Amino acid sequence: MDYDVLIIGSGPAGQHAAWQAARLGKRAAIIERKPKIGGAGLQTGTIPSKALREVAYQLTRSGGMRQAFSMDSRSRHGLLADAVRRKEMVIAQQESVLLQRLLRHGVALIPGEATFIDSHTLQVTDSGNSKRQISAGVIVIATGSRPRRPANIPFDKKTVLDSTSILNLRHLPESLLVVGGGVIACEFVSMFAALGVQVSLVDSHAQLLTYLSEDVVEVLTDSFLGMGVTLHMQERVVDIMREENSTLTILASGKQIRSDVVLYAQGREPNSSGLNSELAGIVSKDGWIEVNHHYQTSVPHIFAVGDLIGRPALASTGMEQGRVAVLYAFDGEKHATPENLPMAVYTIPEISYVGKTEKEVQLDKRSYVVGRAYFKDSARGQIIGDAQGLLKLIVDTDTEKLLGVHIVGEQASELVHIGQLVMNLKGTVHDLVSNVFNYPTLAECYKLAALDCIHQLSQSKMKLQAPLN
DSSP states (O other), X not given: XXXXXXXXXXXXXXXXXXXXXXXXXXXXXXXXXXXXXXXHHHHTSHHHHXXXXXXXXXXXXXXXXXXXXXXXXXXXXHHXXXXXXXXXXXXXXXXXXXXXXXXXXXXXXXXXXXXXEETTEEEEEOTTOOEEEEEXXXXXXXXXXXXXXXXXXXXXXXXXXXXXXXXXXXXXXXXXXXXXXXXXXXXXXXXXXXXXXXXXXXXXXXXSSTTSOHHXXXXXXXXXXXXXXXXXXXXXXXXXXXXXXXXXXXXXXXXXXXXXXXXXXXXXXXSOTTSOGGGGTOOEETTEEOOOXXXXXXXXXXXXXXXXXXXXXXXXXXXXXHHHHHHHHHHOOXXXXXXXXXXXXXSSSOEEEEEOOHHHHHHTTOOEEEEEEEGGGSHHHHHHTOSSOEEEEEEETTTXXXXXXXXXXXXXXXXXXXXXXXXXXXXXXXXXXHSOOOSSOTTHHXXXXXXXXXXXXXXXXXXXXXXXX
């Protein structure tokens, strides 16, 4: 074999698979078809959108959002120019860090498009159409996903955009219509509304981010409305038409919405069509590759990780999947991904959670209590002026262990890791109460919410112990 392990794709999942293989002393190589490394995580998705979001967020913190709507066109376009410069600077820096790290670990980089010849052999076709065959004992597929682009949507990269092409805008539109109510849709609504764009959103559901807790999403919805966003919920798009310098979107209800730009953000598709994976005997469903809990495909020495295997399809989970897959491939021991994985939505305000929602706990028919702490009741929340922030704990009445942590507000994506550690270490709500948090911090909300839970737990026990009349 030419290598011990070949990794197809240089996104977060592929990177961590390669680094883990190198740390085990294995000959590892990454095959990347794009001219730049990093995959969607670095080049067209996670990092660039979060860099843009940071500029928009800082505008809301400085009080400049209210002024953005009254700015002249040149000034408003300057906001986007600043955001684009920040995005490109971050991408360049991260690309350099990634490249140096791969080379330092001795990972080979092979440019070109990989397709299977058989279960151990890949054909790599470079930009000059030169072909070579490379073999390995283990193959890890980490080709990621791309925005779903239905044939009936007239995408043109100018007025009708997906989540990749919208990152290439060089001028802020006056108005933007976002189709979808999921993570990507809500993140872009936040960004552009904060930059002074008149944003509308159309979604078929009654609630944004339908899988999240209602009270958490309610805070986000209130934020959207406060930024002037118009919500068209329980509506369905029938047609999107391009006009001379704008778009016309027709809804099933008969409503017509004119906007300068439409962002269509309804789902993603797997990047698997060019792999010829059937030649290796790999089983897939609609392009999504099926794996077991070790991330093995139907062919034991071929693994698949990251977006390609479906939910949760996050950069963080893809990184861990890549690491765990390589460990299992070479030592055969089970290296399980942590049971409780954190999720984050980088809206304004941020939302992050780990574990179960109340609805999921109710379906499990478990007895539970809910403790809440509002940022406005903490000294740090008052200092930073976060009046809407909320930290919510869901605790099992019998075991007093955490079943879920849900946070909306500033630094939610950072705060959630405290709850995650407690859950993964099988801690109880009492561990949060007995811990000491810096003061003033938002982390102190964990203790406030935990105290709320303990009060309810004690009330429940008193009711159970009370004599029957």
